Amino acid sequence: MTTVPHITTDAPHGSDVVASPAPEIGWRTATDAADWLQASAEVELTRAGEIWTHRVEGRASTRIAWPFPPLAPREEVSLRVRVTGQDGATGEWSAPRRVVAGFLGDGEWRAAAIGLPSPVGTAQPAYLRSEFDVTGAVARATLYATAVGVYQAALGGVDVDDQVMKPGWTPYPRRLIHETTDVTALLAPGRNAIGVRLAGAWATESYGFRDNARPLYAAQPRFAAQLLIEYDDGTSEWVLTDASWQASTGPITASGLYAGEDHDARLALVDADGRGFSEAGYDASDWMPAAEQEPVHTPEARVSPFVRRLDELTVREVIETPSGHTVLDFGQNLVGRLRVRVAGPAGTVLTLRHAEVLEHGELGTRPLRAAAATDRYTLSGDGVEEWEPEFTFHGFRYAQIDGWPGELDPAAVTAVVIHSDMERTGWFEASDPVVNQLHENIVWGLRGNFLYLPTDCPQRDERLGWTGDIQVFAPTASFLYDVRGFLDSWLRDLALEQVDGVVPFVVPNVLGAARPAAAWGDAATIVPWVLHERYADVSTVARQYDSMKAWADALIDLAGPRRLWEGMFQFGDWLDPDAPPEQAAKAKTDADIVASAYLFRSVEAVARAAALLGRDAAAEEYAVIAEEVRQAFLAEYVxxxxxxxxxxxxxxxxxxxxxxxxxxxxxxxxxxxxxxxxxxxxxxxxxxxxxxxxxxxxxxxxxxxxxxxxxxxTENPSWLYPVTMGATTIWERWDSMLPDGTINPGEMTSFNHYALGAIGDWLHRVVAGLAPDAPGYARLRIEPRPLAGFDSASAEHLTPYGPARSGWSRAGEALRVTATVPPNTTAVVVLPDGRSFEVGSGSHEWETVDAAPPASTSAIGLDSTLAAVIDDLEAYQAIATVLEAADPDAAHAFRTTTRWSDGRELGEALFMFAGPDVQQAIAERLADLSSGRESDATVAADA
Known part of the structure; x- marks a missing residue:
């Protein structure tokens, strides 16, 4: 029996640094004992040589409230756990888990925000530096740093960490994040230097559509930091950003999220003695004094995951376009940037343009709208040079390379994938490779759009935290990755951006006044509940409760005494496939129905949240209102x-x-x-x-x-149509690319938009049959629903208690169901034959008779109904094949405009699409199909 303790909140994935004095804790137990349940646990904390213990009675092993006195800023403690099962056996103590308090103390933030004194251009990237003395043996050195913009810091020429684009994007005037970095190993006795590279990114970008785009937060980036040096003798000192620092421009000459980045290697900040600007003794005689700028909001410690370089892809294919350009295909639509290794004459300009698709053989840049998505590197001429843009990112599969000196070696270009470093927790696999690719596209769509916050798309001049997208995708996301800290951080911003309860379309809100929209603003009530359902996260529900209630109250006011939300602006069932390209909200379902249904759902969610938190009066009040909304909805719309x-x-x-x-x-x-x-x-x-x-x-x-x-x-529109078109991420539109390889004519067209990938949750819970039956998977539900035509399907999820799995496979006429239930949990099992029971932890297997529907044996012909034809996929495909060969346009019209009803015969419908000869050919093809089925049935009967 082994136990692994973990911090269930406050600490980013892979970090020991927590953001609050009382982080929630938990542990996973691994044991071969079947039906294992925890009877008790001992938690031991070592702090400053003193040991504290706490005993937990019962099964609780996740999201345990901190049972010890609060942590002090920078305090480092050690945590370990020992569990006893209901079988009486006690395990060994776990390996100790280090926990470091990464937050600042009250009043400790004193750093000034600094930047260039007189920028030479809009959103000018900057370089900052300072030197200081280390006067004794260092016990610990901690750097607290933030920016309105993005930054990287280095000490003695070495970057302090491997994070990217930090501190990320939050509503800067209301909430700012600081990094907490242990830099003890980077200091040396004597003179030291700190250097900072700084750019604007989200802080200086222009937001809005078309001519309305304007900067929102700042004209120039600014940086603030304080370095605490603690000496062995018990003394300490702070190194703070202030006007004593120096500032300069440098090799990053321009940088923007949408535009891309320009880097001139001839401007490298290296002095005559070869010292870099973050090294002590660097000749900074031509640098300017840094300017103190508008103070930043006092930052708070990070709870969301770091963004890092998490993958690298090599060139799949080198393409020569019809216009003579060289385009590299990396085989996967991704988010990140390119790293190049190149040698050539000084002053040579290498231009890298990015796009998600090719259109008629050329780089398909129209969907980028105003985003240039272009990086430029000017060579220094000093041998082989390696470069990767630092403060921008792109959504792309293809990159056009212009200006490469000499012959391009594709091995010299690498695609670097960046996103928030969340722990992968969910997997799915089926016997159908096309469905597997769909699921892989869902995963890559999440990876591309979970970069500090959940965005709608990563490539065009938008990349905003649209609330509707994450509202529908949160269940899928929470299975695939541990997104609790990621969404917890974003929900804090959502609450800050609410105005009179109304949730804006995007968070952070860069589009102006908040306006209520169903399914978008409802992220306020639904996403916290998803976190509770998947992680047993009561604390986030408690913190967000006022936000949830404020949104519901705003909707109740809008609905008035009719208890219906009607007649107002709505996105509705956005991007219904029948909506015209330029009218994405023009759906078949009336927007008032969508709005009133979400009114019910949000009010009901607040009632449930109130009950969960013990607010009984509020729970009853909102339950009554929800019932009034339900009755009004039924009377009006059903x-x-x-x-x-x-x-x-x-x-x-x-x-x-x-x-x-x-x-x-x-x-x-x-x-x-x-x-x-x-x-x-x-x-x-x-x-x-x-x-x-x-x-x-x-x-x-x-x-x-x-x-x-x-x-x-697989025909358009469908989930698998994009897969047949080579998609490697989920598209924004069902037909972002048309069958002829032309990009959808709508101005709003993205090839990496995760919302329609929300089907992943159904694949996990229903097809594979793995779902929570109690918050946080304390009890699982194993209820696979085998699909006809599939040989197998399975899903695995790393729950707070350990790995869980559900799957099924066919073997002749038998159906085998397998499951893994983690220790300290149970599972409700419902087999495909209807049997149901509860099991304990361990590996399980059951066998039942396969109830898959038999292959069709019915005769089909021109007198068959259209319903019978469409329900007989083999017959439908036979008809389509004949029509396609005779008249592709007629075949397309037949497939896409026919209403497949019981009330019409095939022959009648074909009259509009095919002449007598083609109709006869179809009749003969169907006769052959029917005859073959009759023969097969006879053989089967004889057998």
């Missing part, structure tokens, strides 16, 4: 027979999955939802709101086969 006033898939999915409609109506609602899905030819008909829930709505109402057909559809 007929007694179970039809929605907007007869569209999203409307039915909302009524079912938000539990607005009573269970008694679910059968009727689900039947119509399934019918609408079939009528569309099993093509997707939902946008941002309906897509995350349509598969669950179909499954919940007994239409798993319909959900399967929707999943495996």
């Amino acid at each position: 007929t007694p027979a179970g039809r929605m006033m907007s007869d569209a898939q999203t409307a039915y999915a909302l009524a079912i999955m938000f539990d607005v409609a009573p269970e008694s109506q679910h059968d009727a609602l689900g039947a119509r939802l399934a019918e609408l899905t079939r009528l569309s030819g099993y093509r997707i008909g939902t946008g941002f709101v309906g897509t995350p829930i349509i598969q669950d709505a179909l499954t919940r109402t007994g239409h798993l086969e319909t959900a399967r057909r929707l999943l495996v559809q």
Whole structure:
């Protein structure tokens, strides 16, 4: 039995540095004992040579409130755990876990913000330096640093850490983050120097669309830091940023998130003796005094993960474009930048342009809009030079290289992937390689858009924290990665940016006044609840409760006594596939239905949060209001027979999955939802709101086969259509690229947008069957739903208690279900044959008869109904093949405009798309298909 303690909040992934005096703690226990449950645990803290102990009775092993006196700033302690099982066996003490208090004490922040005294241009990158003496043996040195902008610091010529683009983006006037870095090893007795590279990034970028784009936060970046040196003799001193520092421009001559970065290596800050500007003794005689600038908001310690270089990709293919340019394909749409190794004459300018796709063989830059996404490197001429932009990033798969001196060796160019360094916690695999690629695209979409905050896209002149995107994607994200700290930090910003309860479209809010929008502002109530559901995170719900309540109260006021949110601006079911390219909100489902459904969901979420926190009066109050909203919704939008006033898939999915409609109506609602899905030819008909829930709505109402057909559809629009077009991330639009290789004509077109990847949660919970049945996976639900045509599927998730797994596979007529339940948890198991029971921890396996529907044996012909044709994929594909060969345009129209109903025959429908000869060819092809099935059935019967 082994136990591993961990900090369940406050410490970024891979760090021992915590942000508060009382971090929550937890531990995972690994044991081979079956059905193991914890009876008690002993937690031991060593601080300043003194040992403190705390005993936990019962099963609690995650998100334990700090049981010791609060940590003091910079205090370093050691934590270890020993557990006893209900079987009476006590394990060994865990290895100690180091915990360091990374926060500042009250009043300790005294650093001035500094920068260039007279910038020569807008958002001018800057270099800052200072020298100081170390007067004795150093016990510890801690650097606290922040910026309105982005920075990296170095001591003695060595960067203090491997982080990128720090401190990230927050609402700078309201909240700023400081890094806490142990730099003891970088100091030496005597004279020392600190140097800082600084650029504007988010702080100086222009935000807004078209001609409305304006800088919001600052014209120039500014930096503030304080270095605490603690000596062995007990004395200490601070080195603070102030007007005594020096400032200069340097080799980074221009830098912007959207524009890219320019670097002139001829301007390297190295003196005649070869010393760099962050080394003591550097000749800074031509530097200027740094200017003290507007003070920064007192920063707080980081709770979100660091951003780091986390992957590298080599060139997959070198492409010569029709216009003669050299383009490198890295085989994966990613977020980061290029690192080059190049030699050539001084003054040679290397230009790197980035894009996600090619269009007709050339770099497809139109979706970037005003973002140049171009980096330039001017060579120094000093042998082989290596360079990577430092203060920008791009979303790209392809890079055009212009100006390379001599012949380009593709091995000299590497794509460096950057994103927030979250722990990977979830995996999924199925027997269908196209579905596996879909899931991989979901993962890469998350990686590209989780860079300090959850963004909508990483490539064009936007990259904003759109609230609607993360609201629908949070469940999927929380399975794939440990996003608790990441989303916890962003939710703090959301609460700060609320105005009279109204949540802005984006957080941080750079688009002006906050305006209520359903499914977007509801991130305030839904994301905290997801964190509770997946991590048993009560503390975030408690902290965000006022924000949740304020949003709900704002909506209740808007709804008024009718208890319906109607007649106001809405995004609605954004990017419904039937919406025109320039009217993304023009969906089949009425926006008022979306708004009132979310009104119910948010009010109900506040009622649940109040109950969780023991606020019983508030819980009752909001539960009553939620019921009033529900009754108003049913009276206004749902007929007694179970039809929605907007007869569209999203409307039915909302009524079912938000539990607005009573269970008694679910059968009727689900039947119509399934019918609408079939009528569309099993093509997707939902946008941002309906897509995350349509598969669950179909499954919940007994239409798993319909959900399967929707999943495996490869024609546009569908989840798999982009995969067939070579996508390696999730697209913003179902048809961001058209079948002919042309980019969608809409101005808003991205090839890395995770929202429509919210289906990942259904793949994990339903197809593989792995879900929480109690907050934080204290109890699991193992309920796989095997799909026809698949041989297997499985999911694995690193829960707060340890690895959990659920999967199934077919073997002849048997179906084998396997599961791994972590120690100190139990699982409710529901097998495909309906058997249900509860099991304890350990590895489990069950076998049942495979209930997969048999392959179709029915005859099909021109007199078959259109419903029968579309439900028979083999027959449908045979018809499409004949039509495609005869008339591709007619084949496309037949596939995309036909309503696949029970009320029309195939022959009647073909009359509009095919002449007599083609109809005859189709009839013959279907006759051959039917004959073959009859023969197969006869053989099977004889066998």
